[in-house]
Amino acid sequence: MKAAQISKYSKKFIVEVNEIPVPEINDYEVLVKVKAAAVNHLELLIGTGSVRLIQDYEFPLTLGNELTGVIERVGKKVQGFKVGDTIYSRLPLQKIGAFAEYAAINADAIGHLPSNLDFVTGAAAPLTGLTAYQGLHEELAAKSGETVFIPGGSGSFGQMAIPIAKSMGLEVIVSGNPQARGRTIAAGADRYIDYTTENYWEQLSDVDYVIDTLGPSEFNHELSIIKAGGRLLSLRTGPNKRFARNLGLSGWKQKLFTIAGAKYDYKAKKKNIQYHFIFVRSDGEQLKKITKIIEDNGIVPAVDPTEFYIEDINEALKLVATGHPKGKVIIRF
Template sequence: MKSFIVERYAKTGAVRAAERPDPEINADEVLVHVEAAGVNPLDSKIAAGEFKLILPYRPPFVLGHDLAGVVARVGPAVTQFAPGDTVYARPGDFRVGTFAELISVREKDLALKPTTISYEQAASLPLVALTAWQALVEKGRISPGQKVFIHAGSGGVGTIAIQLAKHLGASVATTTSTANVEWVRDLGADIVIDYTVEDFEKVLSGYDLVLDSLGPESLLKSLNILKPGGIAIGIGGPPDPSFAKDIGANPVVKLATRILSRKVRKAARRLGVRYSFLFMTANGDQLREIAKLVDAKAIRPVVDRVFPFDKTLDALDYVDTGRVKGKVVLSMG
């Protein structure tokens, strides 16, 4: 089958086109013919080796974390899917590889595709929608009337998190550049801060939750706008000891997470707030709930550009510019 693989970890030139054998499936797995695949900043970071300590993939391996497609075959223990079903998924860690014509996915990581959207739109959702769900519903337990601040509202996670937070009944503030202010407001944000002219830390206060995708510097500032007992959830790092414990990390990784997150954890304690690192996990049950929201028009996918599969390297380069509104998608069509 045609695929794009990480041949070796490198900042540039790590990914290339390659022919690979068709995947085999185990008893609890589903073979999916990929119709479209989402492209994420995570893909380039993994190819560059930035996650080797947490996710030690052994090159060569197929890249890609989002898919929408059609079930080709199912294992004998699979009960929820049959050949011909249209599905979408974010395969579990160490089982990624959506930049390919075929992929085997565990049944528990897979869900039926929302019926009202295209394959390309569906492929844009799994990683970012699961991230938003696990931050706002699982960790944050957002309820009506609460205040949520979402960094980078025009990004992949931001566009979905704004819509999900509004669906949950929260008041939502976000940041974006001047050109995207009205566009992000149309997604449902109540307060939109143009980061080129305003400092969110001087404008906002009393928030229940911050979803930070930018990293340690913005995270430290974000702690100051939380009310006592509020929580900052970081998806751009730093990883914390709770995360290391959850993944069963070795002693070296545990020590590294403790050191990397010490400053933000200390600042959070001083302010009477909490910090939690989120590394999204695959979950077919949550994708089923997200599909219901999509079909009910509570969440709409946001696709910036669709690239043909043979232009995967161009798609990765475009994502790396940091100027994407929503998501970039590969189409196998």
């Protein structure tokens, strides 16, 4: 089968399409014929070695973190799935490999493909959906009646996070560009701030939670609008001591992340705010809940119209790294 692989970490890594054997499965895995795989910034972080302290890989490494496909074989101890089922998955971080014609995946990491999505749009859903679900339920432990603000939440993350937050009874405020106002309000946002005409930090105060999608440059502004005892969850700013401890990393890695996140933890602690960083994990049980939210709300993730195939993997990665895709970039099989 064809697989898109790297042979080492490099700041300018090049992916090669190689012929490798179709993987064998163990008793707890399914063999999936891949139909589509999404290309994310996570691939860039993995290829450059930026996440090797969190997860180090052996080479050659088949890249790719989320996919859709059809089950072709089922392990002896797998329950709830059968040959012919259409599935989607955020692959386990320890065993990625979505950029291949077949993938062996632990059944705990897959969910049935939502009925309103096809293979292409479905490939854009699991990573974002799980990030939103784990962020709201686990990291923030948000409760009904509380308020969450998502700066830059008018894109693909907000598309999933807003209905999940609303299903928990939260008030949702989002900032973004003027073109996205209509669809963001339609997704369930209670208030929309147009960043081209308004500064959210001048409009908001005493919110319970902020989910940061923009990175370190917004950290101080985000802290300024959170009430004492609130939480700031970042998808971009960087890991800290809490993240390393929760992940169960070794002592020396915990020390490194403690140093790396010290200035963010210090600023947050001064305001009696908790700073959290998330690195999303696979979870099939959560995908079941996300599937229901996708179906109930008619969510269809935005997908960039450019058609890429496995031979075009380097062009697809370049578009994610330096272009302006109009949604998730998808590799079709």
